[in-house]
Amino acid sequence: MRWWTKALIFSVIFSVIWFGIVVAVGYVHTEVFLAGQITPAQDQAITEKYSEFGGAGLVAVWVVCFLVLWSRSGRNP
Numbered sequence: 001m002r003w004w005t006k007a008l009i010f011s012v013i014f015s016v017i018w019f020g021i022v023v024a025v026g027y028v029h030t031e032v033f034l035a036g037q038i039t040p041a042q043d044q045a046i047t048e049k050y051s052e053f054g055g056a057g058l059v060a061v062w063v064v065c066f067l068v069l070w071s072r073s074g075r076n077p
Contacts, residue, residue, distance in 0.1 A: 003073035004066070011065040018057050026050035 030038070030046055038046070 003069045007066045007069040010069065011062045014061045014065060015058050018061050019054055022050055022054035022057065 026047065029050075030043055034043075034046075
């Protein structure tokens with residue numbers, strides 16, 4: 001199997017894991033710890049920050065997966 005195919009598979013798997021962790025932490029943070037203490041506008045702002053963090057993390061996951069498997073492929077210059 002080619003290195004980029006493995007990288008694609010690992011990227012998808014770790015993206016799902018990353019997204020699940022961010023959603024779970026965001027849910028616990030806003031719906032458990034801050035329940036009844038924040039306004040809907042504050043809840044929306046916190047949700048947007050978690051979305052930005054999750055998106056940046058997804059990019060990082062894909063970059064790391066591709067770089068690690070590319071470096072292990074033995075084809076680097």
